[in-house]
Amino acid sequence: DAKTTQPPSMDCAEGRAANLPCNHSTISGNEYVYWYRQIHSQGPQYIIHGLKNNETNEMASLIITEDRKSSTLILPHATLRDTAVYYCIVSMDTGRRALTFGSGTRLQVQP
Amino acid sequence: GAVVSQHPSRVICKSGTSVKIECRSLDFQATTMFWYRQFPKQSLMLMATSNEGSKATYEQGVEKDKFLINHASLTLSTLTVTSAHPEDSSFYICSARTSGGVETQYFGPGTRLLVL
Numbered sequence: 073d074a075k076t077t078q079p080p081s082m083d084c085a086e087g088r089a090a091n092l093p094c095n096h097s098t099i100s101g102n103e104y105v106y107w108y109r110q111i112h113s114q115g116p117q118y119i120i121h122g123l124k125n126n127e128t129n130e131m132a133s134l135i136i137t138e139d140r141k142s143s144t145l146i147l148p149h150a151t152l153r154d155t156a157v158y159y160c161i162v163s164m165d166t167g168r169r170a171l172t173f174g175s176g177t178r179l180q181v182q183p
Numbered sequence: 184g185a186v187v188s189q190h191p192s193r194v195i196c197k198s199g200t201s202v203k204i205e206c207r208s209l210d211f212q213a214t215t216m217f218w219y220r221q222f223p224k225q226s227l228m229l230m231a232t233s234n235e236g237s238k239a240t241y242e243q244g245v246e247k248d249k250f251l252i253n254h255a256s257l258t259l260s261t262l263t264v265t266s267a268h269p270e271d272s273s274f275y276i277c278s279a280r281t282s283g284g285v286e287t288q289y290f291g292p293g294t295r296l297l298v299l
Binding site for chain 2: 106110113114115116117118121159170171172173174176
């Protein structure tokens with residue numbers, strides 16, 4: 073699976089949009105971009121995933137650049153409950169592969 | 184999204200005893216489940232891949248005789264930590280992949296193990 077690079081930490085004001093970047097310059101054509109988050113002492117929570125097109129669901133939006141070498145997860149109106157470690161993971165959608173977690177971005181939403 | 188449960192959520196045991204952790208996919212069938220371990224302030228590390236009806240596949244450095252995995256049905260995988268020692272104290276998390284369409288992995292809430 074392709075390696076990802078994320079900033080170690082970010083702050084965001086409550087109510088503002090949180091934009092979390094991820095670099096995956098070695099991504100291959102059949103690899104998806106997945107985003108998970110882990111709130112303290114809980115299991116990771118699935119947020120969103122995409123291949124080429126931008127995606128949106130009730131939790132977030134995922135913007136993938138045209139060359140697919142980077143992406144941005146957008147939480148449109150961050151709340152204190154969005155404070156967590158956010159993981160960007162690149163993985164093929166085949167077989168029985170586990171997801172490989174990097175160190176992620178620790179997002180702190182400030183009141 | 185799909186729901187994965189784990190039981191127990193936390194367990195304290197004495198050194199030398201065995202502990203069993205259950206992982207269930209509640210609203211979908213999972214032929215493959217994964218077991219991860221997370222030490223404080225570290226990321227998740229894959230321990231093993233659990234395949235329904237066959238032997239688990241362990242990652243390098245994970246002792247298969249110490250961490251016994253059984254995946255007897257399409258909705259249940261168990262991890263037994265045998266002869267637990269204090270260094271086995273950790274946060275154990277399971278996950279299961281949905282099948283059909285784009286496979287997505289969903290995680291359980293985790294089990295915190297403390298070995299005294």
